[in-house]
Amino acid sequence: MTNTLSLEDRFQQRIDNEEKIEAKDWMPDGYRKTLIRQISQHAHSEIVGMLPEGNWITRAPSLKRKLALLAKVQDEAGHGLYLYSAAETLGAGRDELLHQLHTGKAKYSSIFNYPTLTWADIGAVGWLVDGAAIMNQVALCRASYGPYARAMVRICKEESFHQRQGYDILLTMMKGTDAQKKMVQDAVNRWWWPSLMMFGPSDIDSPNSAESMKWKIKRLSNDELRQRFVDMSVPQAEILGVTFPDPELKYNEVTGHYQFGVIDWEEFWRVVNGNGPCNEERLAARVQAHEEGAWVRDAALAYAEKQKQRNSSQVA
Ligand code: BYC
16 A cells, blocks of 8 residues: 655654654654744753852852752753754754844743842742743653653753752741741742743643644643642642742642632733843843853864864874
8 A cells, every 4th residue: 555645644643653753854844943942942041041040159058059059050051052952953053043042032931030139039949940840841851852852851850959959948948037937938929920920821822832732842731731830839838838929829629729810921921022120131141141152162163173184184
């Protein structure tokens, strides 16, 4: 029997059969474009995500806390690099992606446009922001595109350490003075809603979801992941002894889930569109770091050229 399936149908069949798609396989343009969009936004998020925490490395309260925070921030740089590499396998040049970030054309996670005001914010970021990131990224370990899925496995292992170091910071502070406990509650109040926004718009307002689910890039919808995150976080907050700033948050016996209040989507879009509390500051810091790092890139290129010349003269 001759195979009369179109390239698109055969591709979808591979996806439905849970086969991984690899860099050199045929793929529809839309699949490639969606992956480049999502992976590059994810890479940018890791890189910009270093800034709110980097701000506290010199002010960490002990040597151990400083080491853990340094390691976490370095991990995030590593995640950005794996993800830019995964985007490169799809034909997206790193220079072009960085140009889009530096000129404000590329999106990155809304969450990194909020300030880290106290040491408790570093705990809240680890617990809630990394917690939300893991919830989303564990599902991405099963994404249909091989290079992305494989990068996610290692990233998730590291994120899990990040979340625990954040929770540990908060647990320690909650055993401290009243002022420290107040600081923790204040940080949780400020990070809770932005963490829920990390999962993206509600499913009915999520234009990319239908195709991404069909292509098994996304396995769970924005709302499903957000609900799982709320269900996971409430018992953790109880152990910690903090509350979430949502009077409507309560357990629903019928659904078996915690129901929560309405997310301020106006705030979300304001931040996504460049008008959050720290958008300008974050972009300026990235551009400055890129410019100041030019000599490193030049030196690496000069070294690579030297190696190439040496190797070719040895062959000759
Ligand atoms: N912020 O159709 P939708 C980390 C955009 S870093 C900004 O649902 P999609 C960490 C979305 O891009 C964690 N924009 O989109 C690092 C789309 O715009 P475009 C970052 C957002 O892609 C350092 C439009 O809204 N994680 O872990 O199907 C320290 C409509 O949305 C956001 C990832 O990047 C947002 N929050 O679903 C600590 C995970 N949400 O592109 C921790 C990978 C939505 O059409 N990404 N938008 O112009 C994803 O899983 C998906 O891209 C999303 C959105 C679930 C985020």
